[in-house]
Amino acid sequence: MKHKFQIEYEKELNPSQYEAVIHTKGPLLVIAGAGSGKTRTLTYRVARLVEEGTAPSSILLLTFTRKASQEMLKRATGLLDNRCERVSGGTFHSFANYILRRYHHRIGLDTGFNILDRDDSEALIGIIRKEKLNSPKQVSFPRKQTLANIFSKAVNKVLTVEDVVFDDYPHFSEERGTITAIHNAYEKRKREHSYLDYDDLLVYLKTLMEEHPDLQDSLSSSFEHIMVDEYQDTNKIQADIVSLLAGRIKNIMAVGDDSQSIYAFRGANFKNIMKFPELFPGTRIIALEENYRSDQPILDLTNIIIERAPEKYSKILFTRRTGGTKPLLVRASNENRQSAFIVEKIQDLVRNDVSLNEIAVLFRAGYHSFDLEIELTRNRIPFKKVGGFKFTESSHIKDILAHLKVLINSKDRLSWQRLLLLVDKIGQQTAKNIFEAILEENSGYSGIMTAKIQKSASAHLSRLKELFSKIDPGIMSVQEIGEAVVDYYLPVLREQFDDYPKREKDLEHLLSIMERYNSLTEFLTDMALEPPNTSIDDSLSDNAGGDDRLVLSTIHSAKGLEWHTVFVIWALDGRFPSSHSINNPEELAEELRLMYVAATRARRNLYFTYPKDVYDRSTGMILNRPSRFLDLIDTGILGKYSLDSYCYRF
DNA sequence: CCAGTATCCCTTTTT
């Protein structure tokens, strides 16, 4: 009965954390305020379960990014021992992928299904859109991105396409018939080609369990304990999956903070977390409110920010730490002045021995940092940018990936099309003909060598044929295949892009990533599910500055992280919140939570900056007020400062 | 049927 534990849990955790860690039977909801040691709690709980004798692989840890779960398991391993490495962990999407690859036959899926990333599914939707719009001159029909948004929202909120059109795109309601038709065709086409988009991964997993109770049973009993991190950012389907997985035993723990829910745009619903106790009767609820991250002046401000949220579990964060600096709201006369201010402050901090990687600049949207990036480069401050455009979204990387994808799935029309269009004198029609010839040949990707292709096109294909005859996935390593493709592609790259030197660096970067993989399928899956999160600039400055680099990040990508000093730029009303959301109370509330997330990243210093007199083309207004989330806050809590009264030299 | 040019649209965030 008496259990001797290696770790002194009670001593190393605060009472609430401890309670959460030792509650290992039945449903548990932990409401974890920002900086309250959420990760610590999860980590210790993993260790505790393992110490209690739970088989590591029967613990399932679902997190928002795979990096987060790896990090936690690494820490748990450090805490206890390497049994913790064998804990099952990942994102909902990667977990779904794993299960579906194993049980694909149960729902009539091909083994080698391709995962469509956002761009891929938009491309497919684009093709269908073109087919369905018989009169191409039709005015004001949603473009493919918009269609993709509509479809995804419908799936994630479990609504019909028509509902979403009525709710969110009333100006397109006339077209709802065609939109639905495109959606049906899209669903059908995905089936035919063995494509799964992000949403499908979740939907198929859910259906798999619903329609096969035996399988649900064996899955739920193979996971004795389930822990879900960032529960506030799960959507309906994910919540359903969780409850299907929980099975009868319901050893399920959800951790989250309703105040930090920032993914409604992809169907997340922060009310999920409030409904958790209804879904699992008998849920023990524990709140973590002691903050170990920030100084009190920062918490005073963040408490005020979140107080303005219309709906929330109320909780007030506090710290035992004393002293600290008051957050500051800084007005600049223009964007460049804002950038110059950041640069100057950073140089100050560095002189005071704050290392660069302890400083972050956060913003609402990826492009908000463009001017700052130029200014940082001029001043030779190394930085890495997280969020915004992704490495795998740049067209040259997508080109390479297309060549690799057809090796796995020679029926991948989208990829064939992409790579064929790169060949001189081959356009839409020829590409289509060639693809169909390859299909007809039915000999995999090598069909391109043998298929009957018109003479005129054939001549230009010689280099491509040479490439595909050289590649043998049976013998060559992932990286060797990659090198062959890059070799082939370099002349195309130089022809297509003026900035090819930059892009060549990216290709090198891609090859170095490939080095880590033994299986091409695995590599391609990861590129779709867990693409490198850093943008193109990163690979450029990879060698310069080493690890000590300033962090530029979207607020979304900054979730869960913390820095000594945090700058939030573009805290300008109309930009943050964006003028788009100010008429929609729900969206506005989400923007507020986003501001809260940004502000709670800071440990010691917190600055907000905004340029004034910015023209907003969507409303035609001149923006010059600070964000409404920061405006009218007592200067005793948030200091105000204007750069205009000072003369800056450059 | 390709490729270069005109035009229109929409401006977030991510698995």
Place this chain on the structure above:
DNA sequence: GGGATACTGG
């Protein structure tokens, strides 16, 4: 101010 789409000339 940029990217995607539609149009048109060759």
